[in-house]
Amino acid sequence: MAALDGLPPLRDVIQRHGLDARKALGQNFLLDLNLTQKIARTAGILDGVTVIEVGPGPGGLTRAILALGAKKVIAIERDARCLPALAEIADHYPGRLDVIEGDALQTPFETLVTDGSPVRVIANLPYNVGTQLLVNWLLPETWPPFYQSLTLMFQREVGQRIVAQADDNHYGRLGVLCGWRTQAQMAFDVSPQAFTPPPKVTSSVVHLVPIENPIPCSAADLEKVTMAAFGQRRKMLRQSVKSIGGEALLARAEIDPQRRAETLTVEEFCRLANCL
Template identity: 60%
Template sequence: MPGALDQLPPLREVVAAHGLDAKKSLGQNFLFDLNLTRRIARAAAPLENAVIIEIGPGPGGLTRALLAEGARKVVAIERDERCLSALAEIAACCNGRLEVVAGDALSIDLAAIVGDARPARICANLPYNIATALLTRWLETEPWPPWFDRLVLMFQREVAERIVATPSQRAAYGRLAVLSNWRCETRILFDVSPSAFTPPPKVTSSLVELIPRPRPLSCAAAVLSRVTQAAFGQRRKMLRQSLRSLAGGDAAEVLARAGIAPTARAEEIDVAGFVELARAFEDGRRGEPDEGSGRTDRP
């Protein structure tokens, strides 16, 4: 009900009334620009039939926009107890369309909160200090396809570039790019100036969209995660060296099974190559070929 939302006081007044100075320890940077928050909300459209998970709503700028743009329901996860009363004021105007959950998003089972409600998606100006950890957790969701149909998330521009990077962009390409583009189609939607935030961060931010692939290349998420962590953890070294700890001292055989040269470096291997490498590690662990893999075409 946009009319009731319009009667709420301006966000700056809410912040002042509740003493909500942004805390660096919580990675908080608040958005007060209503045009910008509405633009972010529209990027997550269509909202009319969707349950939206918002992480770190703070005083509720984006929360208001999601509701005003017609979200069927918003579930706001907030660990800062100072913000709960401000969010409760929004909830009181929304006839049950806003549910506020007090807690840490890193430890909350979001799938359980959503239940059978579909479609469900995540739209958030993520707290910068946990943004990458949250994304990695969502990308490793099992089973796949996941409970969410889309992720629309704000990151620092540098992190956004790491999410969408390909091997041709060696400086940005790494573990996060492999995990993201293995299971999702990714793109940067638009940039946001530091001046849009309070307090302004020192860097530009970007809104990123990740759409889950219904049938990503088949491998175990946990294995791919370990392989990419080892490979990019020593990215200047050849893979035969950086993967030694995973291969029991000799990675040459595993690399050969994956069809990858032992002298290659992590930044030279595309997503499909890392999937083959993860599968080769799985095969070696089981001691037998991985039949019935359900492999699909390259992403």
């Protein structure tokens, strides 16, 4: 990549700017530029696309996205120490990189792109906010959402929960929400050794594409049902959903009260939510 885009190796950038990864910010920098290109390619052809990136750090993935032809990258970075390194990338790609200093959890993503270009989210998400960001992107008030796809890196365990379906040990609230509104698939795993510092767990890249017309259902009610059902996942549904209607609710939804939460399909969870 250094030869491809003419910018210095990432290790040099990190050393020059004193960018030690900080655990409090959930940072693990990805330095393998072949790997960052693989992540960017997972999102598909980027020509004419505006990409939103969260937590770019020193900009390894940012560089890959720009080198592969994205029209523009809008990067949200909370760590002010990374801004000079990102400014160097912006200078190298004039007019194609906008950096917003701020907290991604407080960012109104749907307002960031105003020129009508297609939007994709590609990010090596900070571990400490990744799941909450995904839930926020899954549950906006309007659907279809502002993005064409989400290509995101998580701890492998979280990735397994995202793509899990009924009767899978990893199936839970996250699997239901993702299965309701997206088609989610695991793309590939990433070894801890690819990061600086190496995390204690393997990571996975997950690709999610919105379903244009998901099962009609209230997001708030679906959250309520899944939280109750999986809050006591080892118990029968008649006990785990007792606080939100118990057997009467299950009868209305025509679901056997002796079943357990992990056996219900997304469609059945939506039926439960619609019967609340």
